[in-house]
Amino acid sequence: MVDVTKNLKVYTTYGPKSAKAIQPNVAAKMMSKAKRPLLVVGAPVLDNGLLERAIKIAKTGIPVAATGHSMTGFVGKDVDASYINIHSLGTFIGDPNWKGLDGDGQYDLIIVLAHKKYYINQVLSGIKNFTSLRTLSIDRHYLQNASMSFGNLTPEVHLEALDELIENL
Amino acid sequence: MSGMTKEDRIYMSDLNTGVFSIDELENVQITIGSIVGAIEQQMEEEKDVGPNSKPGIAGLRNWDFKLFDRYEPVYTPMCDQCCYCTFGPCDLSNNKKGACGINMEGHNAREFMLRVITGAAAHAGHGRHLLHHLIGIYGKDHALNVGPSNIIAPNTQTVTGIIPETLGDMEGVLDYVEEQLTQLLATVHAGQEGAAIDYESKAMHGGMIDHVGMEVSDIIQISCLDFPKADPEAPLADIGMGCIDSTKPVLLVIGHNVAAITNIIDYMEEHDLADKIELAGLCCTAIDMTRYKMEGGGTPKAKIVGSLAKELKMIRSGAPDVIVVDEQCIRGDVLEEAQKLMMPVIATNDKLMYGLPDRSDDSVDTILEDLTSGREPGAVIFDFDKVGELAPRLAQEMSVIRKEKGIKALPTEEEFKELTSRCVHCLACELACPMNLPISDAMTAAEGGNIEPFEILHDKCIACGRCEQACPKDIEVVNVIEKAAQKIIREEKGKMRAGRGQISDPEIREEGVNLVMGTTPGIVAMVGCSNYPDGTKDLYRIADEMLRRNFIVVMSGCSAMDLGMYKDEYGETLYEKYPAKFLKGNLINVGSCVSNSHITATTIKVAAIFAQRDITGNYDEIADYVLNRVGAVGVAWGAYSQKASSIGTGCNRLGIPVILGPHGSKYRRALIAKPYDTDKWNAYDARNGQTIDLPPAPEFLLITAETVEEMMPMLAKNCIRPSDNNMGRMIKLTHYIELSQKYLGVMPDDWHVFVRGETDLPLAKRVELLKILEAEHGWEIDWKRKKIISGPSKQDISAQPTNIKRLCKEA
Numbered sequence: 001m002v003d004v005t006k007n008l009k010v011y012t013t014y015g016p017k018s019a020k021a022i023q024p025n026v027a028a029k030m031m032s033k034a035k036r037p038l039l040v041v042g043a044p045v046l047d048n049g050l051l052e053r054a055i056k057i058a059k060t061g062i063p064v065a066a067t068g069h070s071m072t073g074f075v076g077k078d079v080d081a082s083y084i085n086i087h088s089l090g091t092f093i094g095d096p097n098w099k100g101l102d103g104d105g106q107y108d109l110i111i112v113l114a115h116k117k118y119y120i121n122q123v124l125s126g127i128k129n130f131t132s133l134r135t136l137s138i139d140r141h142y143l144q145n146a147s148m149s150f151g152n153l154t155p156e157v158h159l160e161a162l163d164e165l166i167e168n169l
Numbered sequence: 170m171s172g173m174t175k176e177d178r179i180y181m182s183d184l185n186t187g188v189f190s191i192d193e194l195e196n197v198q199i200t201i202g203s204i205v206g207a208i209e210q211q212m213e214e215e216k217d218v219g220p221n222s223k224p225g226i227a228g229l230r231n232w233d234f235k236l237f238d239r240y241e242p243v244y245t246p247m248c249d250q251c252c253y254c255t256f257g258p259c260d261l262s263n264n265k266k267g268a269c270g271i272n273m274e275g276h277n278a279r280e281f282m283l284r285v286i287t288g289a290a291a292h293a294g295h296g297r298h299l300l301h302h303l304i305g306i307y308g309k310d311h312a313l314n315v316g317p318s319n320i321i322a323p324n325t326q327t328v329t330g331i332i333p334e335t336l337g338d339m340e341g342v343l344d345y346v347e348e349q350l351t352q353l354l355a356t357v358h359a360g361q362e363g364a365a366i367d368y369e370s371k372a373m374h375g376g377m378i379d380h381v382g383m384e385v386s387d388i389i390q391i392s393c394l395d396f397p398k399a400d401p402e403a404p405l406a407d408i409g410m411g412c413i414d415s416t417k418p419v420l421l422v423i424g425h426n427v428a429a430i431t432n433i434i435d436y437m438e439e440h441d442l443a444d445k446i447e448l449a450g451l452c453c454t455a456i457d458m459t460r461y462k463m464e465g466g467g468t469p470k471a472k473i474v475g476s477l478a479k480e481l482k483m484i485r486s487g488a489p490d491v492i493v494v495d496e497q498c499i500r501g502d503v504l505e506e507a508q509k510l511m512m513p514v515i516a517t518n519d520k521l522m523y524g525l526p527d528r529s530d531d532s533v534d535t536i537l538e539d540l541t542s543g544r545e546p547g548a549v550i551f552d553f554d555k556v557g558e559l560a561p562r563l564a565q566e567m568s569v570i571r572k573e574k575g576i577k578a579l580p581t582e583e584e585f586k587e588l589t590s591r592c593v594h595c596l597a598c599e600l601a602c603p604m605n606l607p608i609s610d611a612m613t614a615a616e617g618g619n620i621e622p623f624e625i626l627h628d629k630c631i632a633c634g635r636c637e638q639a640c641p642k643d644i645e646v647v648n649v650i651e652k653a654a655q656k657i658i659r660e661e662k663g664k665m666r667a668g669r670g671q672i673s674d675p676e677i678r679e680e681g682v683n684l685v686m687g688t689t690p691g692i693v694a695m696v697g698c699s700n701y702p703d704g705t706k707d708l709y710r711i712a713d714e715m716l717r718r719n720f721i722v723v724m725s726g727c728s729a730m731d732l733g734m735y736k737d738e739y740g741e742t743l744y745e746k747y748p749a750k751f752l753k754g755n756l757i758n759v760g761s762c763v764s765n766s767h768i769t770a771t772t773i774k775v776a777a778i779f780a781q782r783d784i785t786g787n788y789d790e791i792a793d794y795v796l797n798r799v800g801a802v803g804v805a806w807g808a809y810s811q812k813a814s815s816i817g818t819g820c821n822r823l824g825i826p827v828i829l830g831p832h833g834s835k836y837r838r839a840l841i842a843k844p845y846d847t848d849k850w851n852a853y854d855a856r857n858g859q860t861i862d863l864p865p866a867p868e869f870l871l872i873t874a875e876t877v878e879e880m881m882p883m884l885a886k887n888c889i890r891p892s893d894n895n896m897g898r899m900i901k902l903t904h905y906i907e908l909s910q911k912y913l914g915v916m917p918d919d920w921h922v923f924v925r926g927e928t929d930l931p932l933a934k935r936v937e938l939l940k941i942l943e944a945e946h947g948w949e950i951d952w953k954r955k956k957i958i959s960g961p962s963k964q965d966i967s968a969q970p971t972n973i974k975r976l977c978k979e980a
Contacts, residue, residue: 011600011639015249017262043876068875072914083913085883087834087873091243091841098845116702117605119875122834126245129264129273141605152600 002160007152008142019149024161028168034109043068045114053162060169065089090123094131110135117141222330222786223345226352226374232789233370235972239849240840240870242369244277247837251276269360278368281838285375286353288815291497293346293382295426302428303393309337313392316399318674323770324384330786339385346382376818384766391670396460399673401749406459406469408733409661415488417447418568424495427457429517432557434470442561449474452498453761459667476699476727481632482651487578490567493560496520511576513540514547517556522549533559541566579652588649589615591642601639623653628704665733666744668760672771676751681779685798687897689753690904691888694723694768697805697813700832707877709735712743718904719753725765729758765816769823772799796824797970800888803827826867826887833873840870855969858977862962863891864923878912891970895928903931921946925964927957
């Protein structure tokens with residue numbers, strides 16, 4: 001079992017509220033229990049072995065919002081993935097009139113993986129302050145603006161953590 | 170004037186500006202500088218002024234609210250606290266209110282507006298300074314001349330109703346700009362403006378005002394300093410750290426206001442020093458140096474080092490012998506860094522003085538002595554004649570002194586090895602890095618003799634220096650990166666077309682129809698700073714792709730510079746490869762930051778010249794025209810400064826959407842529409858006032874994109890406008906679909922919403938697309954005639970879309 005909650009350092013702070021550190025098995029449990037989870041995956045998924053993990057997670061039935069140009073990684077992989085701009089997604093996701101990527105309605109857990117840290121933190125800041133959605137970061141940086149997050153990890157430990165999470169899904 | 174007869178009496182309305190003598194009074198001259206209300210009086214006499222002449226801060230609120238109804242403000246706060254006043258700090262998270270009553274939305278809208286007016290003030294302050302300076306030399310009656318155009322100042326005319334002809338006329342324009350900025354800044358006080366939406370309107374006002382201030386700044390320097398005047402043949406300038414010949418004395422200027430620098434250039438020419446001293450520039454002063462005295466062509470009188478991201482790198486290289494700074498995008502630690510390497514700093518503008526003594530009244534020889542001896546690290550000098558003489562002389566002397574003293578900048582090979590082996594891989598640098606760049610891995614590789622990872626980091630690193638402050642082992646990380654990248658830096662030699670200024674009226678006459686009908690697929694205007702998410706080459710990739718597809722690509726500022734750094738397989742930059750007229754498939758550099766006003770001006774000119782709209786004091790009608798008919802998208806891929814936010818916001822109020830790079834999310838707010846909310850995608854038909862459906866484009870006014878690959882199809886899609894004719898829509902849809910397939914690997918899921926009939930469909934894919942429309946969207950197709958029978962939304966191609974009721978005939 002890998003401990004991903006040891007390093008929660010931030011260089012600058014967004015304010016008094018911080019994400020709760022979470023272990024891979026607990027994150028997996030939350031994802032499994034969610035009724036309408038959405039995995040939001042950014043372009044860095046195309047590097048360093050992250051894509052195969054993202055696909056494995058998607059194959060458990062979690063739909064993927066493919067942001068940036070990450071969609072190229074999901075084409076032909078038999079997963080439910082759709083392209084969407086992440087700034088638009090962050091806007092629509094709190095709108096009760098939005099029907100979701102598949103037309104089936106709102107999501108109840110937003111999981112983020114493989115993003116530029118500074119960028120996803122801004123998107124999460126909007127969700128945190130203006131919606132009641134729960135957000136879970138399984139990225140390799142501690143994301144203060146998520147509701148729950150892995151800590152800061154090396155790329156190698158991050159892959160281990162994802163593998164453990166996938167095993168528990 | 171008692172005792173005058175009626176015939177002697179002077180009426181105020183008869184007065185003109187100028188110098189007058191009175192016959193009866195010897196040795197008495199009366200100078201009338203300006204007459205309050207004279208321009209307004211002239212305007213009233215000459216022609217009608219539009220409904221929005223010189224709007225106050227609420228003057229265009231109705232237009233803004235129309236925009237916000239579709240393009241909703243989206244907030245992504247940088248900080249959950251407000252630390253403005255002594256009530257605080259207040260925790261505003263979850264949209265709570267602070268002690269003053271303002272909530273998170275309002276606070277962020279206020280913060281955004283503050284960024285915008287800071288940027289606008291930077292340009293307007295620059296313009297006012299330049300105007301004082303140029304009037305002092307050329308006089309108020311000096312005629313404005315921007316090239317072959319009757320519409321000299323489109324933004325100014327549209328916003329203020331003023332049609333300026335002389336330098337003196339610009340004073341009244343800036344009076345208006347400054348008043349608006351003061352009123353806007355006043356609203357920041359305490360909590361007062363409770364509605365975020367009203368702060369948003371105020372931000373729009375600041376953005377619009379910025380384009381007036383920028384326009385004044387650039388027009389007056391074009392008119393007085395012999396800059397190229399709407400010249401598609403503006404010369405090519407050398408750019409890149411590799412083109413700087415440091416065997417000569419190097420005089421480096423940094424900033425945005427070329428006023429003092431022209432004196433340096435003149436002095437160097439007069440004293441035959443042009444070949445003896447390397448005059449190099451960073452940021453927009455560099456661009457404007459290459460425009461100086463280039464009206465008739467020739468070789469630019471300076472070289473360009475590059476954009477803001479090169480600032481610390483250039484200083485740390487040790488190459489400059491003297492640094493001259495003016496204003497705006499200049500690091501706060503230039504003096505501190507320069508001192509370490511014995512480079513005197515001359516500050517020439519009161520916005521930035523680094524605590525240095527004001528030596529404006531001292532002789533050049535005395536200042537020279539104090540600086541060469543090291544008694545003073547630099548000087549403030551407001552007398553530009555003295556700056557002109559001092560800087561080149563100082564560079565020559567310091568070059569010798571610094572060589573004699575063996576001033577050494579970057580680490581030696583041995584020191585480099587020691588530094589990389591000193592790293593303990595604690596990752597503090599990566600946590601501090603704004604990009605979280607993989608510095609630790611690069612250190613490991615370098616320790617093993619592989620410097621390639623550092624060479625890659627060189628282009629991505631903006632040389633902010635945060636890593637160095639975080640390092641517990643005091644490793645000067647920027648120096649390490651730059652040392653490793655020496656080979657690459659030596660090869661950084663490109664070409665940038667000197668800024669040409671405005672697009673001329675005849676050019677608009679030729680191309681306007683293609684833009685409005687869509688047969689030119691769009692204008693992509695790449696502006697802004699150098700805070701790129703993945704290095705400078707992104708700009709090349711964007712421009713290259715869009716130029717190949719016949720878009721008009723317009724550049725300015727730091728983006729214009731960084732684009733010139735890359736060459737194709739034949740060794741040509743895009744500036745050398747593509748012509749620079751305002752025609753499809755052309756690449757234009759309008760100039761420096763303040764030249765951004767020519768981009769908005771171009772769309773205004775399309776309305777004025779192609780559509781014969783009266784632009785004078787008629788902002789909302791023109792913005793409505795641009796939003797619905799001119800397929801232009803701004804890209805600020807490396808947006809960093811407050812000025813970038815004001816430039817972008819000025820575009821937004823005029824109906825031009827802007828895409829920012831991912832760092833742009835830190836501006837805290839975007840303007841994003843909901844394509845699924847069909848109620849928002851309609852307008853009036855100006856022919857009869859009836860409501861008509863619109864295509865969901867542009868689908869934002871301000872948004873960020875994550876990667877260049879994502880942005881490519883966004884650009885094509887958001888050039889779609891209701892006014893596209895069938896050929897135009899077909900061209901635009903072709904690009905949208907092709908770019909999506911090329912960069913995202915899929916057909917876009919919304920291409921069908923832009924289809925009004927079969928003739929909108931890309932010719933080569935028509936049958937394939939008709940099949941998809943039938944199978945996946947349930948549209949009825951007449952397969953014999955390959956025609957659509959039913960399905961598309963009712964977007965009437967011949968309609969005259971407008972969002973303003975008063976422009977409808979029935980109204």
